[in-house]
Amino acid sequence: MMSSNFNLRAKVLMHPLVLFQIIDAYERRPKDSNQVMGTLLGRNDGKDGLVEITNCFTVLHKEYPDIGRIDLDLSYATEILELNTLAYPQERVVGWFSTGKSVSRTAVQLHEYYSRECGEGQPLHLLVDATLKSQRLSTRLYCAVEMGVPGGTKGLMFSLVPLEMTSGNDEAVALRLMEKQSLQPATKKLGRILPELVQVVDETRVLQQRLDLVLQYINDVLARKRKPDNVVGRTLHDALTAVPLMDSENFRLMFNANLRDMLMSITLSMLVKTQLQLSEKLSSMQDQ
Structure with a gap:
C-alpha cells in the first residue's frame, strides 16, 4: 500500500558526511558493479516539516536492469540498522x-x-552522480508522488525536492581544513593532516582574532568613534546571554577535564592504529 504524498513544502537538510560516505562506497565498489545504493538515516520532524539527513550505510544488492528487478540483502540491512x-x-x-x-x-x-x-x-530518494564527468558532484533529491485515475490505475512519479547542505561545528572544522588543502597549488605536494592539538591551537587563534574584532567594535562605540548598530548589539547580547555564567576557576577545571579526555582519546586511537598496523604486518609475514 502506497503512503501519502510527501509534503513538497518540507525543508530537507543534508550533512556533508552523507556525501563522503557515498563517494567512499562508490570508490570501493566491486569491479563488476556500476553503482552503489543504501539507506539514508536522519531525523524527520513531522510537526515543523523538517527532514535532516545525517548518516547513511550501503546495502548489498544485485540488480537486473533488463527486467527492472533488484534483490537486497535484507538480513545485512537489518543488522546494520540495529547496530x-x-x-x-x-x-x-x-x-x-x-x-x-x-x-x-x-x-x-x-x-x-x-x-x-x-x-x-514518506521515503526520500537521493541520487548522486559520482562519475564527476562534469567536474562536479551532482546530487538530486526525489520523492514519489502518486498519480493516476481515482479508483483506477495508479502509479508513481518521482518529483524533485529542494535540498540544502548544512553542517555542524565538527563538520565545519573538517570542511575548512579540506578547503584549505584544496587551495594549495597543484604542483605543491599536500602535507599530512595536522595533529588534533595543532588544530585546536589554530582554531583558538582564530577565535582570539574574532574576539579582538568584537572588543575593538565595542570600544569604538563606547568612545563614540563608530555609530552603534542595533542589529550588531542584539546579536552580541544574544551571544553573551547564551553563555552560562561561570567563574574563572570552574572554567579552568572544566577546560582541563575536557583536555585530558581529548588527550586520552588521542592516545587510545594511536594505540589502536599501531596494533592494527602490527597485526597487518604479522599477517603478511605469515602469508609469505
Whole structure:
C-alpha cells in the first residue's frame, strides 16, 4: 500500500558526511558493479516539516536492469540498522540513496520497501552522480508522488525536492581544513593532516582574532568613534546571554577535564592504529 504524498513544502537538510560516505562506497565498489545504493538515516520532524539527513550505510544488492528487478540483502540491512540504532538512537530511516544519472527502473520496488522501513514518513530518494564527468558532484533529491485515475490505475512519479547542505561545528572544522588543502597549488605536494592539538591551537587563534574584532567594535562605540548598530548589539547580547555564567576557576577545571579526555582519546586511537598496523604486518609475514 502506497503512503501519502510527501509534503513538497518540507525543508530537507543534508550533512556533508552523507556525501563522503557515498563517494567512499562508490570508490570501493566491486569491479563488476556500476553503482552503489543504501539507506539514508536522519531525523524527520513531522510537526515543523523538517527532514535532516545525517548518516547513511550501503546495502548489498544485485540488480537486473533488463527486467527492472533488484534483490537486497535484507538480513545485512537489518543488522546494520540495529547496530546504528544502538550507536545513534536519534536517527531513523528517511529513505535511500543510489548512484547514477537518472532514476532507475527499480526505484518503485525500493520505494515500497523503504515505505515500510520509514513507518509514517514518506521515503526520500537521493541520487548522486559520482562519475564527476562534469567536474562536479551532482546530487538530486526525489520523492514519489502518486498519480493516476481515482479508483483506477495508479502509479508513481518521482518529483524533485529542494535540498540544502548544512553542517555542524565538527563538520565545519573538517570542511575548512579540506578547503584549505584544496587551495594549495597543484604542483605543491599536500602535507599530512595536522595533529588534533595543532588544530585546536589554530582554531583558538582564530577565535582570539574574532574576539579582538568584537572588543575593538565595542570600544569604538563606547568612545563614540563608530555609530552603534542595533542589529550588531542584539546579536552580541544574544551571544553573551547564551553563555552560562561561570567563574574563572570552574572554567579552568572544566577546560582541563575536557583536555585530558581529548588527550586520552588521542592516545587510545594511536594505540589502536599501531596494533592494527602490527597485526597487518604479522599477517603478511605469515602469508609469505
